[in-house]
Amino acid sequence: xxxxxxxxxxxxxxxxxxxxxxxxxxxxxxxxxxxxxxxxxxxxxxxxxxxxxxxxxxxxxxxxxxxxxxxxxxxxxxxxxxxxxxxxxxxxxxxx
Amino acid sequence: xxxxxxxxxxxxxxxxxxxxxxxxxxxxxxxxxxxxxxxxxxxxxxxxxxxxxxxxxxxxxxxxxxxxxxxxxxxxxxxxxxxxxxxxxxxxxxxxxxxxxxxxxxxxxxxxxxxxxxxxxxxxxxxxxxxxxxxxxxxxxxxxxxxxxxxxxxxxxxxxxxxxxxxxxxxxxxxxxxxxxxxxxxxxxxxxxxxxxxxxxxxxxxxxxxxxxxxxxxxxxxxxxxxxxxxxxxxxxxxxxxxxxxxxxxxxxxxxxxxxxxxxxxxxxxxxxxxxxxxxxxxxxxxxxxxxxxxxxxxxxxxxxxxxxxxxxxxxxxxxxxxxxxxxxxxxxxxxxxxxxxxxxxxxxxxxxxxxxxxxxxxxxxxxxxxxxxxxxxxxxxxxxxxxxxxxxxxxxxxxxxxxxxxxxxxxxxxxxxxxxxxxxxxxxxxxxxxxxxxxxxxxxxxxxxxxxxxxxxxxxxxxxxxxxxxxxx
Amino acid sequence: xxxxxxxxxxxxxxxxxxxxxxxxxxxxxxxxxxxxxxxxxxxxxxxxxxxxxxxxxxxxxxxxxxxxxxxxxxxxxxxxxxxxxxxxxxxxxxxxxxxxxxxxxxxxxxxxxxxxxxxxxxxxxxxxxxxxxxxxxxxxxxxxxxxxxxxxxxxxxxxxxxxxxxxxxxxxxx
Numbered sequence: 001x002x003x004x005x006x007x008x009x010x011x012x013x014x015x016x017x018x019x020x021x022x023x024x025x026x027x028x029x030x031x032x033x034x035x036x037x038x039x040x041x042x043x044x045x046x047x048x049x050x051x052x053x054x055x056x057x058x059x060x061x062x063x064x065x066x067x068x069x070x071x072x073x074x075x076x077x078x079x080x081x082x083x084x085x086x087x088x089x090x091x092x093x094x095x096x
Numbered sequence: 097x098x099x100x101x102x103x104x105x106x107x108x109x110x111x112x113x114x115x116x117x118x119x120x121x122x123x124x125x126x127x128x129x130x131x132x133x134x135x136x137x138x139x140x141x142x143x144x145x146x147x148x149x150x151x152x153x154x155x156x157x158x159x160x161x162x163x164x165x166x167x168x169x170x171x172x173x174x175x176x177x178x179x180x181x182x183x184x185x186x187x188x189x190x191x192x193x194x195x196x197x198x199x200x201x202x203x204x205x206x207x208x209x210x211x212x213x214x215x216x217x218x219x220x221x222x223x224x225x226x227x228x229x230x231x232x233x234x235x236x237x238x239x240x241x242x243x244x245x246x247x248x249x250x251x252x253x254x255x256x257x258x259x260x261x262x263x264x265x266x267x268x269x270x271x272x273x274x275x276x277x278x279x280x281x282x283x284x285x286x287x288x289x290x291x292x293x294x295x296x297x298x299x300x301x302x303x304x305x306x307x308x309x310x311x312x313x314x315x316x317x318x319x320x321x322x323x324x325x326x327x328x329x330x331x332x333x334x335x336x337x338x339x340x341x342x343x344x345x346x347x348x349x350x351x352x353x354x355x356x357x358x359x360x361x362x363x364x365x366x367x368x369x370x371x372x373x374x375x376x377x378x379x380x381x382x383x384x385x386x387x388x389x390x391x392x393x394x395x396x397x398x399x400x401x402x403x404x405x406x407x408x409x410x411x412x413x414x415x416x417x418x419x420x421x422x423x424x425x426x427x428x429x430x431x432x433x434x435x436x437x438x439x440x441x442x443x444x445x446x447x448x449x450x451x452x453x454x455x456x457x458x459x460x461x462x463x464x465x466x467x468x469x470x471x472x473x474x475x476x477x478x479x480x481x482x483x484x485x486x487x488x489x490x491x492x493x494x495x496x497x498x499x500x501x502x503x504x505x506x507x508x509x510x511x512x513x514x515x516x517x518x519x520x521x522x523x524x525x526x527x528x529x530x531x532x533x534x535x536x537x538x539x540x541x542x543x544x545x546x547x548x549x550x551x552x553x554x555x556x557x558x559x560x561x562x563x564x565x566x567x568x569x570x
Numbered sequence: 571x572x573x574x575x576x577x578x579x580x581x582x583x584x585x586x587x588x589x590x591x592x593x594x595x596x597x598x599x600x601x602x603x604x605x606x607x608x609x610x611x612x613x614x615x616x617x618x619x620x621x622x623x624x625x626x627x628x629x630x631x632x633x634x635x636x637x638x639x640x641x642x643x644x645x646x647x648x649x650x651x652x653x654x655x656x657x658x659x660x661x662x663x664x665x666x667x668x669x670x671x672x673x674x675x676x677x678x679x680x681x682x683x684x685x686x687x688x689x690x691x692x693x694x695x696x697x698x699x700x701x702x703x704x705x706x707x708x709x710x711x712x713x714x715x716x717x718x719x720x721x722x723x724x725x726x727x728x729x730x731x732x733x734x735x736x737x738x739x740x741x742x743x744x
Binding site: 102106109110157189191194195198201202205213214217218220221224225227228231232 | 716717718719720722723725726727729730731733734736737738
Binding site for chain 3: 002004005007008009011012013015016019020022024025027028029031032035038039042043045046051053054055056057058059060062063064066067069070071073074075076077078080
């Protein structure tokens with residue numbers, strides 16, 4: 001049951017990543033994927049012998065992902081000040 | 097010593113903001129120290145697990161040192177040393193050197209870990225710092241490259257984490273030995289295979305293998321030149337290929353299915369990369385596709401699982417690190433001399449830049465596989481291993497791709513360096529010392545390891561290959 | 571008791587992407603984090619739950635909202651900032667006219683519903699998991715004494731982020 005939810009959340013996030021044009025929506029999709037992963041961690045860890053280890057992993061994971069989110073947002077602000085747009089189509093010219 | 101490898105870069109990174117004027121020298125000193133430590137660790141007979149308490153650190157985790165680890169540590173230290181020399185006086189921004197230091201801390205850690213979660217931590221450190229370094233460029237191309245890298249890297253992390261945590265639930269632990277012990281257990285094999293698939297997808301994205309290579313051409317091209325050298329030379333190898341191989345061989349164990357998957361991945365990357373490289377006009381972009389192709393070769397050799405294949409694969413990994421760094425160095429020198437990288441507008445620079453011309457010739461001949469340079473031997477081993485393990489068609493395709501490789505490198509050489517010197521290049525001068533010296537060092541290694549390849553393999557490659565062969569079920 | 575909450579999480583996550591208004595999307599994300607935090611508590615991990623609540627539902631949402639405010643041109647509402655595929659805005663356009671974002675994203679709830687039904691039908695073949703409501707005492711010991719390498723990793727990544735942000739904002743100021 002829980003794996004279904006994890007899979008669904010992961011899929012929603014991936015879908016958003018693939019089909020979004022707005023970078024902030026992309027980041028929301030990424031965050032949803034990470035939430036799916038944290039749910040996977042919690043459900044896996046509660047079944048093992050040492051849930052405290054799972055909590056430790058959780059804390060570290062969250063710290064790292066917060067830093068990633070901060071970096072992403074700083075990058076978005078930087079991109080915006082260069083290109084005046086949040087559309088990734090303007091940013092990526094598809095080349096070979 | 098392990099503390100040195102991990103703590104020294106972080107300490108240097110903390111020190112650099114306080115000593116901004118000497119940032120580049122600090123990094124050079126750091127790179128030398130790391131290389132020295134790595135070299136002292138080389139004579140390693142077997143797998144050694146050093147628990148934290150043995151080293152004097154608080155905590156209850158352990159580090160793993162074996163032949164493969166020490167080889168990668170030496171390689172990382174060496175390329176770091178080259179990059180440090182080239183980066184002397186590169187930029188006035190201290191963040192560049194600080195981020196480089198953090199990146200090397202991440203890579204060293206990645207090589208030394210012995211459980212999957214720590215692997216994730218150091219992988220993230222490496223990815224984030226290399227993203228920062230790519231994004232340091234101010235051009236529009238740089239932003240696009242950095243964005244693609246960040247996006248794909250984040251997706252790769254998500255895949256790796258999902259595989260990791262489901263595996264945690266199934267196996268009860270994330271330490272390498274625990275998982276490899278459980279691999280013999282047929283229970284839950286389906287879950288384990290699924291997790292391995294997720295991990296392989298994520299790590300293939302980080303390695304830049306086809307079809308996950310979308311970020312590689314842009315990132316290698318648009319990054320500042322020393323970062324291109326670092327990226328192509330060591331980062332994709334450590335953060336991507338080494339981790340992939342480590343996880344597949346030492347943690348999960350290679351079965352014939354996994355071996356086929358690795359070989360397919362390798363072959364596709366080798367072919368697609370080579371074909372795409374033919375059509376490029378920008379020197380760095382061509383080298384980027386060539387890198388994708390050569391990484392495919394490495395994986396092809398390792399994927400066979402046979403001892404000769406593994407030796408060939410690891411030797412090619414070493415060679416490619418040296419060679420690509422050399423070629424990117426030369427391209428950087430050419431760019432500095434002529435002001436651009438467009439191959440169709442160059443010509444005859446070799447007479448004005450003898451060192452660059454000579455080292456570039458050596459490098460490209462080796463990548464194309466001309467004896468007696470080192471690239472020839474590693475490719476030969478891979479081809480023979482493919483033949484021996486019953487894949488003659490694959491060997492044939494790889495051979496043809498090798499000819500294609502020779503083709504595009506000869507074209508590159510002819511366009512840029514040989515031929516008639518154009519008049520507008522009359523005041524082009526040779527690159528400065530801090531670019532020539534690394535190029536000469538690298539080229540000498542290419543020649544020496546080619547001539548003395550037997551001793552080389554015995555000393556460095558064989559111990560690494562033995563470690564992997566033990567994990568191979570073939 | 572957990573099942574309807576999980577369902578709500580999926581619905582909120584879909585909403586977060588589907589809505590045109592980015593600010594509402596960020597708030598939906600916060601809602602997902604809050605509900606997730608409750609679910610984690612039910613799994614017997616109080617420290618992780620409070621971390622998720624304060625960091626993901628709090629810190630990250632604040633970051634999102636401040637970024638959205640920073641890139642919003644003065645005078646325009648958030649509505650124009652999210653892509654409106656069907657209703658072109660009368661104000662100067664920030665994006666090209668291309669309905670691709672609208673079509674694929676508008677199909678998301680449908681896709682999710684189909685997948686959810688599929689998964690529900692297959693629910694017998696999923697491996698089971700048990701909820702362990704026991705509260706484990708030595709969390710602090712695990713974090714500080716056993717997994718000290720994690721702390722080293724955290725410090726290094728924070729360093730990395732600091733350098734990167736310093737560089738980006740120096741560039742922006744210049």
